[in-house]
Amino acid sequence: AQSVTQPDIHITVSEGASLELRCNYSYGATPYLFWYVQSPGQGLQLLLKYFSGDTLVQGIKGFEAEFKRSQSSFNLRKPSVHWSDAAEYFCAAGETGAGSYQLTFGKGTKLSVIP
Amino acid sequence: DVKVTQSSRYLVKRTGEKVFLECVQDMDHENMFWYRQDPGLGLRLIYFSYDVKMKEKGDIPEGYSVSREKKERFSLILESASTNQTSMYLCASSPHVAGGSNTQYFGPGTRLTVL
Numbered sequence: 001a002q003s004v005t006q007p008d009i010h011i012t013v014s015e016g017a018s019l020e021l022r023c024n025y026s027y028g029a030t031p032y033l034f035w036y037v038q039s040p041g042q043g044l045q046l047l048l049k050y051f052s053g054d055t056l057v058q059g060i061k062g063f064e065a066e067f068k069r070s071q072s073s074f075n076l077r078k079p080s081v082h083w084s085d086a087a088e089y090f091c092a093a094g095e096t097g098a099g100s101y102q103l104t105f106g107k108g109t110k111l112s113v114i115p
Numbered sequence: 116d117v118k119v120t121q122s123s124r125y126l127v128k129r130t131g132e133k134v135f136l137e138c139v140q141d142m143d144h145e146n147m148f149w150y151r152q153d154p155g156l157g158l159r160l161i162y163f164s165y166d167v168k169m170k171e172k173g174d175i176p177e178g179y180s181v182s183r184e185k186k187e188r189f190s191l192i193l194e195s196a197s198t199n200q201t202s203m204y205l206c207a208s209s210p211h212v213a214g215g216s217n218t219q220y221f222g223p224g225t226r227l228t229v230l
Contacts, residue, residue, distance in 0.1 A: 009155075034218065043119070043205055043221035044158075090157070094217070101146050101165055101209065102173075103219055107157035 002027050004093050006106035013081050014114045021076040021109050023091030031093040033074040034103065035065055038088045047089075050074060061085070086113040118142070119222035121206050127228045134193040136225050138206030145211035147189035148219060149173075149181060152203040164189055165211065196229045203227075 003026045013019055025031060032051050036044040048059025055067040065076045074091060091106040122137035138147065148163040150173075160173030162181040170181050178200060182190045189208075193200055203226050207219040 032217075036221075041224070041226075043223045044207075046218055046220070049218055092219075101163060101211070101217075102148075102160060105158040107155065 002031075002093070002095070002104050004091055004104050004106040006089075006091055006109045008109045009107070010110045010112065012112040012114060015083050016080050019076075019078045019081045019085070019111070021089050021091075021111070023074045023076065023106060024072050025074065025091075025093045026072065027093060027095070029096060030069060031095055033065075033067060034092040034094070035059065035063070035074075035076050036090045036092060037061075038090065038108075040087070044090060047076070081111075081113055083113045083115060086111055119206055119208055119220050121204075121222040121225050123225050124223060125226050125228075127230065128193075128196050129230055130197060132193075132196050132229075134196045134227065134229075136191040136193075136204055136206075136227070138189045138191070138208075138222055139187050140189075140208040140220070141187065142208065142210070142220070143186065144208035144220075145186070146209045146217075146219075147183065148207040148209075149179075149189065149191045150205045150207065151175070152205055152224070158205065161191065196227075198229050201227060201229045 005024045034049045035047040038044045050057045088108045088110045090108045092103040094103045119140045149161045150158040164170045164183040180192045205224045206222040209217045209219045
C-alpha cells in the first residue's frame with residue numbers, strides 16, 4: 001500500500017540553527033511530492049512541490065527539499081530557522097497518471113523553536 | 116491567489132444534531148476534498164469529488180455524507196453528530212490536470228465540538 005512516513009513526531013531547534021525534516025515514501029512509481037506547513041489553528045499552506053526535473057526544489061519562506069530516488073526520501077531543509085517557523089509540517093505524495101486525484105499525507109512533524 | 120473558505124472556524128453542536136460544513140473555492144477547481152485532522156493521526160480523507168454531483172469515498176466515510184451541486188461548493192454533512200466526530204475538518208481543492216495528483220489548496224479549517 002502507498003504510504004508516507006515522517007519518522008520524527010516532534011523536533012526542537014534553536015533559532016538560527018539549521019533544520020532537516022525527514023520524509024520517506026512507499027509508492028510503486030515515483031510520486032509527486034509536496035511539503036505543507038500548518039500554523040496553529042490554521043489550514044495547510046504549500047511550501048514546495050516536486051513533480052520532475054531538478055531534484056533540489058526551492059520553496060517559500062527559505063525552505064528547500066531534496067528528492068532522492070535511491071532512498072525514497074524527500075527531506076525538507078532550512079539553513080537558519082526563525083521563531084516564526086514553529087508549526088507543524090506535513091509531507092504528502094500523489095500518484096502520477098490519469099485519474100489520480102488524491103494525496104497521501106504523513107502524520108506530521110511538529111517543530112518547536114527555542115529563542 | 117487561490118481562496119478556499121469554510122463557513123465556520125468554530126462550531127459547537129449537540130449529539131444527534133444534523134451538521135452542515137460548507138466549503139467554497141474561487142478558482143474553478145474540479146476536485147474538492149474533505150479531511151478530518153486529529154492529533155497523532157494526521158489528515159484522513161473522508162470524501163472527495165472530482166466533478167459536480169460526483170463523489171468518492173475516502174478512508175473514513177462512515178457517519179458522513181457530502182453534496183456537490185455546484186462546482187465551487189462542497190458540503191460535508193454529519194447526519195447525526197456523535198462525540199467521536201469532534202475534530203478539525205479541513206476542506207481542500209485542486210485543479211484537474213493530466214498527469215496525476217495535483218497541488219491541493221486548503222481552507223482555514225472548522226473546529227467542530229460535539230457535546
